[in-house]
Amino acid sequence: MSTPEDNAQGAPERDDPMIAAEWSLGLLEGEELLAARGKYATDPAFAWRKEWWDGWFAPLADAIPGAEPGEHVWQAIAARVAAQRAAAAEPEQLGARIADLQARLRRWRWIAGLASAAAVVALAWLALGPLRAPAEPPAPMVAAIPLGDGGLRLDVTYVPESRRMIVTALGLAADGVHDHQLWLVGADGRALHSLGVIAPGTVRSMAVPDELAAQIGEGARLVLTREPIGGKPAGAAAGPVVARGALGRV
Amino acid sequence: MATRARPGPEDTRAALRQAMARLAAGDEAALEEVYRLTRVKLFGITLRILGDRKEAEDALQDVYVQLWQRADRYDPARASPIAWLAAFARNRAIDRLRTGKVRGGAVEIEEALPLPDEAPLADALLIDAEQTAQIHQCLERLDARTRQHIRDAFFGGLTYAQLAERAGVPLGTMKSWIRRGLQRLRACLEASEAA
Numbered sequence: 001m002s003t004p005e006d007n008a009q010g011a012p013e014r015d016d017p018m019i020a021a022e023w024s025l026g027l028l029e030g031e032e033l034l035a036a037r038g039k040y041a042t043d044p045a046f047a048w049r050k051e052w053w054d055g056w057f058a059p060l061a062d063a064i065p066g067a068e069p070g071e072h073v074w075q076a077i078a079a080r081v082a083a084q085r086a087a088a089a090e091p092e093q094l095g096a097r098i099a100d101l102q103a104r105l106r107r108w109r110w111i112a113g114l115a116s117a118a119a120v121v122a123l124a125w126l127a128l129g130p131l132r133a134p135a136e137p138p139a140p141m142v143a144a145i146p147l148g149d150g151g152l153r154l155d156v157t158y159v160p161e162s163r164r165m166i167v168t169a170l171g172l173a174a175d176g177v178h179d180h181q182l183w184l185v186g187a188d189g190r191a192l193h194s195l196g197v198i199a200p201g202t203v204r205s206m207a208v209p210d211e212l213a214a215q216i217g218e219g220a221r222l223v224l225t226r227e228p229i230g231g232k233p234a235g236a237a238a239g240p241v242v243a244r245g246a247l248g249r250v
Numbered sequence: 251m252a253t254r255a256r257p258g259p260e261d262t263r264a265a266l267r268q269a270m271a272r273l274a275a276g277d278e279a280a281l282e283e284v285y286r287l288t289r290v291k292l293f294g295i296t297l298r299i300l301g302d303r304k305e306a307e308d309a310l311q312d313v314y315v316q317l318w319q320r321a322d323r324y325d326p327a328r329a330s331p332i333a334w335l336a337a338f339a340r341n342r343a344i345d346r347l348r349t350g351k352v353r354g355g356a357v358e359i360e361e362a363l364p365l366p367d368e369a370p371l372a373d374a375l376l377i378d379a380e381q382t383a384q385i386h387q388c389l390e391r392l393d394a395r396t397r398q399h400i401r402d403a404f405f406g407g408l409t410y411a412q413l414a415e416r417a418g419v420p421l422g423t424m425k426s427w428i429r430r431g432l433q434r435l436r437a438c439l440e441a442s443e444a445a
Contacts, residue, residue, distance in 0.1 A: 012430060012433040027408075027409055054337035055381075059381050059386075060405075061337075062382060063405075069307050073310055074282070078282075
């Protein structure tokens with residue numbers, strides 16, 4: 001995680017306890033924050049250290065003056081809790097749907113394993129929103145695109161609310177000869193819209209332009225093509241499709 | 251714990267500990283009691299971090315709804331329920347702040363709220379006094395500049411980039427300062443635990 005800039009001026013090594021401290025203090029953002037969340041879910045030592053820091057920093061909050069929230073806050077909390085309890089009491093309906101969703105989320109999390117922990121946690125974190133309150137934004141969609149027979153996969157998560165796509169290409173290595181380019185198959189089933197060249201070994205988060213976002217829905221198809229280094233040259237046809245997948249709601 | 255707090259906070263702590271234990275055991279009515287005992291403190295925290303009353307109230311809602319959802323994960327043997335709740339509330343508020351940024355700057359940090367004094371408020375001593383003294387002591391041992399940046403991060407919910415911009419120094423410089431400070435802080439806190 002460390003870059004030369006990170007260690008400017010003889011800063012200490014940025015080990016896990018340091019990252020836990022940075023997270024606890026609230027300094028992390030973007031992909032570093034997602035990575036820390038992922039590590040928290042999968043690495044007990046890191047989780048312990050994060051809570052250790054939380055526990056030590058907590059007394060500082062005593063210096064923050066208290067404030068009285070509006071009376072509607074408790075009413076809203078009570079209403080949300082009651083709604084969830086009612087949902088849980090209808091196992092055939094919403095309760096079952098939630099349980100199913102949670103099971104699918106767990107399964108996906110299990111399948112994804114450590115490699116894409118950051119993306120999974122980002123997903124879980126965002127996906128659980130709708131469980132808490134049905135009025136919250138739509139659940140993210142995921143696609144797992146298997147690559148060959150070696151068990152390697154490309155994980156794609158699309159978050160409709162923020163129109164961001166997170167592409168996890170951990171475990172993949174560049175071959176130095178080709179790049180792979182990800183495409184969205186248009187709503188017409190024919191046109192290919194580039195989602196960019198895959199960066200092997202990274203988790204990338206990118207903004208999806210509005211005109212493409214409008215075409216992303218349940219079942220939207222993704223294809224991966226093999227291209228010369230740098231991606232499909234302008235004017236040339238796209239290279240051979242080497243893998244495909246479809247987005248589905250978790 | 252050697253420190254004997256005044257009866258007031260001590261009673262509140264006992265009541266809170268009891269309510270949290272009931273909540274963890276599945277007694278949903280205990281949530282209202284936890285809310286009654288902690289809402290002022292936790293709202294102070296979300297308001298400080300988010301700087302906007304509406305956002306802070308929404309964050310506060312999330313805090314208690316999630317607390318109810320995850321009540322079984324709370325360990326009643328934990329030393330200080332209020333410290334745990336304070337960290338929980340601050341984490342949720344910062345989540346909201348960072349998610350807001352992901353959404354494209356929907357949430358702006360208002361810096362209208364003044365930072366608190368260095369000394370904890372006397373009437374706010376819900377959190378363990380000994381632990382409070384120790385973190386302040388360890389922070390005191392840092393150089394004033396680093397201490398201030400760490401405090402700004404804690405109280406203002408600022409990122410490295412925001413801190414660097416405010417101080418007018420390169421990002422790498424700010425990271426180095428704070429990481430050195432955090433390393434020394436950790437050594438000091440660990441030494442206090444070993445003692």
